[in-house]
Structures are given as C-alpha cells and as structure tokens.
Amino acid sequence: MMKYDVVVVGASAGGITTALAARRFYPDKSVLVIKKEDVGIISCGIPYVFGTLKSIDEDLIPLDMFFKPAGIDVLVDEVTHIDPKAKLVRTRGGEEVRWEKLVIATGSRPVLPEVPGFDLDGVYTIPKDYEYLKELKERVKEAENVVIIGGGFIALEVGDEIRKLGKNVTLVVRSRLLRNSFDPEFSEMVENRLREVGVDIVYGHIERLTGERRVEGVRLVDGTELPADLVIFSIGYRPNVELAVKAGLKVTRYGIWTDEYMRTSHPDIFAVGDCVEHRDFFTGKPYTLMLASTATFEARIAGANLFRLQIVRENRRTIGVYATHVAGLTLAAAGLTEEAARKEGFEVIVGYGKAPDKHPAVFPGTSMITAKLIFSRDRGAILGAQMAGGESVGEMINVLALAIQKRLTASELYTLQIATHPLLTASPVAYPILQAAENALAKLRT
Secondary structure (H helix, E strand, O other): OEEEEEEEEOOOHHHHHHHHHHHHHOOOOOEEEEEOOOOOEOHHHHHHHHOOOOOHHHHEOOHHHHHHHHOOEEEEOOEEEEEOOOOEEEEOOOOEEEEEEEEEOOOEEEOOOOOOOOOOEOEEOOOOOHHHHHHHHHHHHHOOEEEEEOOOHHHHHHHHHHHOOOOEEEEEEOOOOOOOOOOHHHHHHHHHHHHHOOOEEEEOOEEEEEOOOEOOEEEEOOOOEEEOOEEEEOOOEEEOOHHHHHOOOOEEOOEEOOOOOOEOOOOOEEEOHHHEOEEEOOOOOEEOOOOHHHHHHHHHHHHHOOOOOOOOOOOOOEOOEEEEEEOOEEEEEEEOOHHHHHHOOOOEEEEEEEEEOOOOOOOOOOOEEEEEEEEEOOOOEEEEEEEEEOOOHHHHHHHHHHHHHOOOEHHHHHOOOOOOOOOOOOOHHHOHHHHHHHHHHHHHOO
C-alpha cells in the first residue's frame, strides 16, 4: 500500500494546478496525481485538432514538464473508490493509496441526447478522450456533410475548424448562438461571420437522426431534412461526481458542494474544476461552469490551503469569464449579460464603445473593437462586459473581469490609466473600455 500526504484524482487543468500549488506551498509534503490515461489533452484546444492542428498529439499537455521537476509522482490508473474514514483510494488496477488530503478533480463529460438514432454509426460527441478524438478526426476527413448540434462555444469552434477543411458544415441551434454568455447583438455578429465563411445555421428542434446502420441525415420537428455523413452533438457537459456520491460527500445537481476554500463536506477532501458546484458572483445562485480558467483559480486556492489557510478568498462566488475565436472574430465576456441582469431584477445602465485596435486604423491587421459594459444604476458598479473584435479582446476582457471582481464603478473605469502604442492598442483618445464607461456615465447622470 502506498501513502502520500496529498493525492489528486485527475490531471487536467485543475488537477495539475492543485498538485503544483501543493508542492510550492508545502515543499515537505509528498504529492501523487492519479490519472486514467497516459496522455493528457488540453481541453480548450480540442476544437482545433480538426483543422488548425495537424494531429491530436499537438494538443497534449506535457505532464512530465510539470510534474518531474516539481517532484510530483504520477500513477496511471482509474480511481474506483474513495474511503473517507480510512482515508484511502482504490484503483481499477488494484492499488490502494492512503492520503492525508485528497483533491477530486474529475472534470466533466458530454451530455448525451435522448434522440432516436443517436446510436447510429457516425454520431459523436466531443469528450476529453484521446483515442475517441483520434477516431473522430479520421471520420471528419472522410465526411462531406457534417451536422453539428449545439450553439455554444465548442460547437461553433468545432464547426469553424471543420469548414476550413472544405466540408459542408451545418449548425443546428435551438436558440441564438452563445446565448448564455452574450447578448443578442453579439450573437448576431458571430452568426453573420459564420455565414460569411460558409457555415450554414439552422434553427429548430431535432426529431430524429435518419439512416439504417450509419447516419444519413437529421430530421427536424418542422420536417426539414439535413443530409449528414457525420453528426456531432455538442450540447453541454455534466460534472463527473460519481466518486463523490459513492464516498458520501455532499453533491447537488450542479456538482460537488465546496466552501470558499474548496473543501467538501469532508474537511480533508477538496474538489476543484468542472466537477464542482459554482455560485454566481452577484446572485449567489448555484450553477455549472466548465472553464479551465475557473478550474485553475480554484486549484490555486485549494492547493495553497490544504494544510492551513494561507490565501484568503475574499469572495466565495465565481465570475464566468469567456473568450472564443471563430471565423476570424474574437468574442469575450465576463459577469452578467444585460439580459441576465434585467432578469435578476437589476436596474442597469449600458455603455458602448467602438474603436480600431491600432491607431491609425490603416495599419495592417487592424480590427474594429466593440465593447459593451453593464452597470447598476444605483451606484454605477460594473456587472458585466462583452467585447468583440481582434485578438486583443482576449486579454482586455481579463481587465474587465478584475474590475467586476473589485466592483469598480463606471467613474473608476472612466479614469483608468492605460498604456497605448500605435501598433498594439486602440488610441488613448478612443479606447473602447473608456468610451463605454463614458457612455454609461452620461446616462447615469440623466
């Protein structure tokens, strides 16, 4: 029987970061990571294995680069049982490992639809599974007509990558694109861009998949028939909580319950990432959130506080911060959308800004940036932000996420001091974040 001070179950973003943080903060403690597969996939990079990347192997996490220099041991096996009283885990390979502190970082798995024909050959989801994705990539090469079910980030990114291969790509969407993260005007931007590059977008509900043994098409409730050599469902993910349930930990419909320091209902068991229940920054309502950035944030909190509280987490709630790049358009969002804020009962003021991301705009590679900031009317505190434009948007949203976390006001953002350069940023005269804050301030004063 092996014994370690810290055992981490899972080696994606949350598991890796927890193990590294544990070693940094407690260098005298032994750390073991248990993972199911020899290889680890960069989850956010999965859509790009179908087009931009040459192979699945280019999207692998270099685990040796992280673990060996840090003195972290790795066991390739699957944990099948957690015994909280004996403080041990058992694996499918017959190993038993005792621990002082345990971290569950088991991630999530794709939602499987209840659609007739889902069991036909040629129907897939997008799991974090090396061999499965390798097979799917080969099937994509053979297909001509690819239908993707879903309107979220992964569906759009996978669709855009596959169309780069010259395939006929159709997205089937129940509602507008990226609805949970963006307001309608941003959904319209990305829809227009996808249509411009040749992706077909169909709105409707699926009745069934057609074909005998192999999928041949998708039939919608309204009678529309879409030809399909390959169908990919990307309709969300569910937290992997089976180990936690069997161990008797507190689990809700949204994932494993944790406190603000990522401790579960057992004081020596922590949980991070997709498998965890999250609570909205503004409302405190529980929800699921599947982001590597959130997983690593939680992992740093957990790893630092395993044996004593060293890093104080001022707010136990979570801000959803998103970014994507589709058909040459970057979109990013943080906090509440205007639609969500009004639904929750907030009285809001919205500010807009628009400017090129270089100055003058004649520089090669210049993109127009659109910024939308949502503020509360009562004190002008920022509630949310959305941006679209060039690649710089992917970093600018992080500034706005910090503004939300620190509850900055429109006035404070308006007086934000910034660095600019003609080749790198928007003009200081027309910086989109400052423009949007100014636009909101003018409305707040009326």
